[in-house]
Amino acid sequence: MVEIPVIDLRLAGAVPEEVARLRDAARRLGCFRVSGHGVPRALQDGMRAAVRALFDLPDDAKRRNVDVIDGSGYVAPSAANPLYEAFGLYDAASPADVDAFCSCLDAPPHAREAIRSYAEKMHELIVDVAAKLASSLGLHEEEAQDCSFQDWPCQFRINRYNYTPDTVGKSGVQIHTDSGFLTVLQEDDCVGGLEVADPDTGEFAPVDPLPGTLFVNIGDVATAWSNGTLRNVRHRVQCVSGVPRVSIALFLLAPKDDMVRAPEAFVSAERPRRFRTFGYDDYRRLRLSTGERAGEALARLTA
DSSP states (O other), X not given: OOXXXXXXXXXXXXXXXXXXXXXXXXXXXXXXXXXXXXXXXXXXXXXXXXXXHHHTSOHHHHTTSOOSSTTOSOBOOOSSSTTEEEEEEETTTOHHHHHHHHHHTTOOHHHHHHHHHHHHHHHXXXXXXXXXXXXXXXXXXXXXXXXXXXXXXXXXXXXEEOOOGGGTTSEEEEEEOOSSSEEEEEOOSSOOOEEEEOTTTOOEEEOOOOTTOEEEEEOHHHHHHTTTOSOOOOEEEEOOSSSOEEEEEEEEOOOTTSEEOOOGGGOOSSSOOOBOOEEHHHHHHHHHHHOOTTTHHHHTTBO
């Protein structure tokens, strides 16, 4: 059974025991929960209400959410994932891009305000988590500043799983790793179904919702950037209840210049460089073209 630790972000930058718990979770499991994250419950509820309204739009309106980069627009149910649909917003760190997303869908004023406020708050959070993670690995403040997480692009993936009583036991989303650096997920408090791979057995274990926390998982870019120290966790979503499920994921993707390379602080004679320098956009296209979305594509880029 996978036990997901809850990291208190108010302590994870200063209290050695909490820093160690953060580091251990990211290295061993590739995921953890965060409390003390500063995202008000009212703001989370408002965002959920806004995205439910967007999913009620007619199909032709939804399809106005087009790709900005490959795989960043509306995703309709497909043969591979027939119960899943999603909106994409790139770059969630840019107020202009957030406004453009709302405008293309003709989002009403209350929804626009919820999405704007949520994007701003969640961007602050994901940058903070990334900085604390880098610090936990021993990256000095000057080196961490060179990473400029604040400038890394972000993407929202706003998900709905169209579950019914007849779909219980079926797949919501197939097994994958996330392609970017890390993901912060607001789950559906009422409907579970997220599962992560046990690092020891490879078997999948359920991740039940825990109100008041947000779920964080490590992606492929973080594994390469950390020279293999951070674990990119394999996960999937299963239908466990016959009612629709909504979740909201924010991805911190990759450096602003698009190039992924481990800092010199993570490379030594005892731990030589494990991955070649690569462009993140090229890597996304590799995953899409090969269908290798559960870590296999990253293995192609070993040094």
